[in-house]
Amino acid sequence: MDCIYKVKPITSLYDSCNKCGLPKINCICNSVAQLETNAKIWILSTEREFYRPSNTARLLKLINPHSTEIFLWERTNKPEKLIENINNENYETYLLFPVEDDQAQCRKLEYKNTGKIPAFILIDGTWKEAAKILRKSDYLKKLPRISLEPNFKSQYDLRRGAKEGNLCTIEAAIEVLKINKEIENSQFIDEFYKLFLRSYKAGASGHKLKD
Secondary structure (H helix, E strand, C coil), rough: CCCCCCCCCCCCCEEEEECCCCCCHHCCCHHCCCCCCCCCCEEEEEEEHHHCCCHHHHHHHHCCCCEEEEECCCCCCCCCHHHHHHCCCEEEEECCCCCCCCCCCCCCCCCCCCCCEEEEEEEECCCHHHHHHCCCCCHHHHHCCEECCCCCCCCCCCCCCCCCCCCCCCHHHHHHHHHCHHHHHHHHHHHHHHHHHHHHHHHCCCCEEEE
């Protein structure tokens, strides 16, 4: 997906930044120092989800541009680049998605570093949207799955009706990096995620974030 885009503003009082999505008075683009994680994070997103100002996949791309890719999911067009990545033998690719008790045919496993480049596919969106994307995407169904069992409550409270216990996209990515033993990188991203939450809430009220 394009790096420069137009997101729906979270407030009519100020223009929004076309990268982080926040009101320009609280834009954090110049505050973000970039890193490059060892693990690849491949995010599959609908256009609707991608352009939401509360979307955290864009923030991850901003912080970790060389190891994060965002792919557009459409009903009629397959994400050919993502499929090409999945079939690339240089990557050990996993789908981050829960396995229910009645889905014995799915290959749920514990993550182990095999020496290949680890790549994790995250489906960006609500639980209902993610389940629909998986159901309609055959190229995802045969991938080995890993599940997260966080022992903390999600900090993401920017949308109503969020399912309790679910992590947002960037929180899931942070946990994936912990699994890959990239603790410092996960902490680095978490700091800017918290800054994003504070900046979003201030901007939604039309206020400049206080230091």
